[in-house]
Amino acid sequence: MERGKTKDETLSCFGLTMKITLISPRIAVQKGDFFGSGVPYWPIELAILSAFLRDRGDEISVIDLFGSSPTTLEEVDDHYLQGKPFESFTGTPSVAKAEMFILFALSYMAHREILSIARTLKGLRPDITLCVLENSYAVTAYSIPQVAEDFFQSGVYALLCGEVYWNWDEILEFLKNKNIAKIPENVLTPVLPKDYKIKRKINKNPTYPIPEWDLFNLKNYWSIPYSHGPKTKQYFPILTSRGCPYSCDFCVVPETNLRQWRGRAPEEVVKEMIILRDRFGVRHFQIEDLNPTVNGARWEEICRLLIEQKAGIFFYFVSGTKAETIQIDQIPLYAEAGCRYISISPESGSPNVVKAMGKSFDHTHGLRLIEACHKYGIYTQACFLVGHPSESPEDHRLSCEYLRAMVCSGLDEVAVFVIAPFAGSLLYKHNSIKMTPSTMLTSFSPKGREGWNELSRRRKELVRIFFTERLKRGAGIWIQGIRALLGIPRTKMENLPRRIMFIYSLVLKYYIQRLLTLK
Ligand code: SF4
Known part of the structure; x- marks a missing residue:
C-alpha cells in the first residue's frame, strides 16, 4: 500500500473502486387522494446496495429526495411531489465528484420525476455513466425495460434490471469500458435492438448484507405521522424474502421476479433484526416482502429463533402475504414471537374474478x-x-358479501384499490385498461382511469360496508378511531387521519409560500 494512503484510496488509484452516487426520487401523491398508506417509500434496495458496494471498497453517497425532506411539497399537474427537488443537490460533491450515478426506479408513480432527474444529470455531468436500477421488491414499482425509450431519451446509458448483486463485477466491467461485446444479460442499453429480451438474475439461496441505514435520514422517516404499516415511533422495513410464485395479471412482479420466490435463511433474518435493534434501538420491523410466508416452515423457524433469543421484537406483515401459506395452528407461535399485524389479499370475493386474475385464494x-x-x-x-x-x-x-363475512370473523381493516395498468403487468401489455389521454399519473387507484366514476362508487361501497358492519359489532371501531387520533395506530387505517392532516398542512404551506413568492 502506498505510504500515507488508506486501503480504499490505494484501490481507487488503481481504478478498482469508484465514487458512486445512489439517488432515490421524490414520492408522487395523487391530488385529492391522500389515502396512499399502501405505498412503500423506504428505498430498501438502495440501503442494501450501499452496504454491498461499501463492502467492496466503493465510496458511496446517497441522495434520498423523499427522505431528506418529506415536509416539502411541489405541485406538478395532477399530483404533488413530496421531498426535496433534485436541483437542491446539483452543487453538492455527491453530484460534482461522482464517477457513476445509479438512479432508483422506486415507484411507477415517480416515473416522470426519475426522467427529469436523469435529464438534469445528463446536462450537468454528460460524461458520467448514468444507470437506472429497477425496483423488484414492490408491486408499486414497474418493469423498466417496458419504458426503456423514455429512459434512453433522457440520457440514461444503462438499465439494470432486477437484482445486480449476483453479477456486479461483470456489470461494472461493462459500465467502465462500455464494451458492447460484453453487455451483461440483465443490462439494457440503447445500442441493443429494440426487441432484445433481457434476462434478470435470480439467486435461489440469496444472502444480503445488513442495509446501510446510517446513510439515510432516519429521523425524517420516523418523524412523519404515518408509515406503510401501523406507525410506531421508530421502525425499519425489512425484506426477508424476494419474489413471488404467482402470476396475477395486474401485477408487475411476475415479470420483475420471473415467478421465482427466494427466502432468506431464518438465522440471517433474525441476525439482521437483532443487529439493527442493537445499533439503532429499533424494535418494530415492517416486513415488506411480496409474499413472506410462501415457505411456512421458514417463518415458523424465524418465530422460534425470535422467541429463543428473547429478541423483544415486534413484526408486521405490511405488504400482504398469501393467506393459505399460514397454518391456522401456527398463529399462537406467530403471536408469541411478536407478530402484531397481517395483511392478506383476497382481491375479490368472486372465485371467477380471482381465477381470471391468474391468482388463487381460499376464501x-x-x-x-x-x-x-x-x-x-x-x-x-x-x-x-x-x-x-x-x-x-x-x-x-x-x-361485498365476502367482506361482510370477513368483518364477522374479526377483520380490523380493509383497503380497496382500483386496478391500474402498471408497466410490466399483463393488463398493461394487453392494453386491457384504458387511461384518459390527459392523465399524467398512473398510481394505485388512478383517477384518470376510464370508467372512474363507477369504479370509485364500487370502492366507496366496499369501504362503507366495512364501517357499517364494524359499527354493528360494538366498540372496536370507536377504539380504532381514538387510537388514530392519539397517534397510536394498530392498523394502517389508523394512520390515515394524521396522514391526511399532515399532507393537507403541506399543501396549505405550499400554496401560502407560492402566494408570498408571487407578491
Ligand atoms: S400474489 Fe399476485 S399481486 Fe401479490 S406479489 Fe404475487 S403476483 Fe403480485
Whole structure:
C-alpha cells in the first residue's frame, strides 16, 4: 500500500473502486387522494446496495429526495411531489465528484420525476455513466425495460434490471469500458435492438448484507405521522424474502421476479433484526416482502429463533402475504414471537374474478385465519381490488358479501384499490385498461382511469360496508378511531387521519409560500 494512503484510496488509484452516487426520487401523491398508506417509500434496495458496494471498497453517497425532506411539497399537474427537488443537490460533491450515478426506479408513480432527474444529470455531468436500477421488491414499482425509450431519451446509458448483486463485477466491467461485446444479460442499453429480451438474475439461496441505514435520514422517516404499516415511533422495513410464485395479471412482479420466490435463511433474518435493534434501538420491523410466508416452515423457524433469543421484537406483515401459506395452528407461535399485524389479499370475493386474475385464494381459509388472528391479538387487513376487466356487477356483489363475512370473523381493516395498468403487468401489455389521454399519473387507484366514476362508487361501497358492519359489532371501531387520533395506530387505517392532516398542512404551506413568492 502506498505510504500515507488508506486501503480504499490505494484501490481507487488503481481504478478498482469508484465514487458512486445512489439517488432515490421524490414520492408522487395523487391530488385529492391522500389515502396512499399502501405505498412503500423506504428505498430498501438502495440501503442494501450501499452496504454491498461499501463492502467492496466503493465510496458511496446517497441522495434520498423523499427522505431528506418529506415536509416539502411541489405541485406538478395532477399530483404533488413530496421531498426535496433534485436541483437542491446539483452543487453538492455527491453530484460534482461522482464517477457513476445509479438512479432508483422506486415507484411507477415517480416515473416522470426519475426522467427529469436523469435529464438534469445528463446536462450537468454528460460524461458520467448514468444507470437506472429497477425496483423488484414492490408491486408499486414497474418493469423498466417496458419504458426503456423514455429512459434512453433522457440520457440514461444503462438499465439494470432486477437484482445486480449476483453479477456486479461483470456489470461494472461493462459500465467502465462500455464494451458492447460484453453487455451483461440483465443490462439494457440503447445500442441493443429494440426487441432484445433481457434476462434478470435470480439467486435461489440469496444472502444480503445488513442495509446501510446510517446513510439515510432516519429521523425524517420516523418523524412523519404515518408509515406503510401501523406507525410506531421508530421502525425499519425489512425484506426477508424476494419474489413471488404467482402470476396475477395486474401485477408487475411476475415479470420483475420471473415467478421465482427466494427466502432468506431464518438465522440471517433474525441476525439482521437483532443487529439493527442493537445499533439503532429499533424494535418494530415492517416486513415488506411480496409474499413472506410462501415457505411456512421458514417463518415458523424465524418465530422460534425470535422467541429463543428473547429478541423483544415486534413484526408486521405490511405488504400482504398469501393467506393459505399460514397454518391456522401456527398463529399462537406467530403471536408469541411478536407478530402484531397481517395483511392478506383476497382481491375479490368472486372465485371467477380471482381465477381470471391468474391468482388463487381460499376464501374459507381466509376467514379462519382472520378469526385465529383476532383471538391471538394480531390485527388483520384485507385488500380488495375493483375494476378487473372480468368483474361484473354480480362479482362485485360477491366481494361485498365476502367482506361482510370477513368483518364477522374479526377483520380490523380493509383497503380497496382500483386496478391500474402498471408497466410490466399483463393488463398493461394487453392494453386491457384504458387511461384518459390527459392523465399524467398512473398510481394505485388512478383517477384518470376510464370508467372512474363507477369504479370509485364500487370502492366507496366496499369501504362503507366495512364501517357499517364494524359499527354493528360494538366498540372496536370507536377504539380504532381514538387510537388514530392519539397517534397510536394498530392498523394502517389508523394512520390515515394524521396522514391526511399532515399532507393537507403541506399543501396549505405550499400554496401560502407560492402566494408570498408571487407578491
Ligand atoms: S400474489 Fe399476485 S399481486 Fe401479490 S406479489 Fe404475487 S403476483 Fe403480485
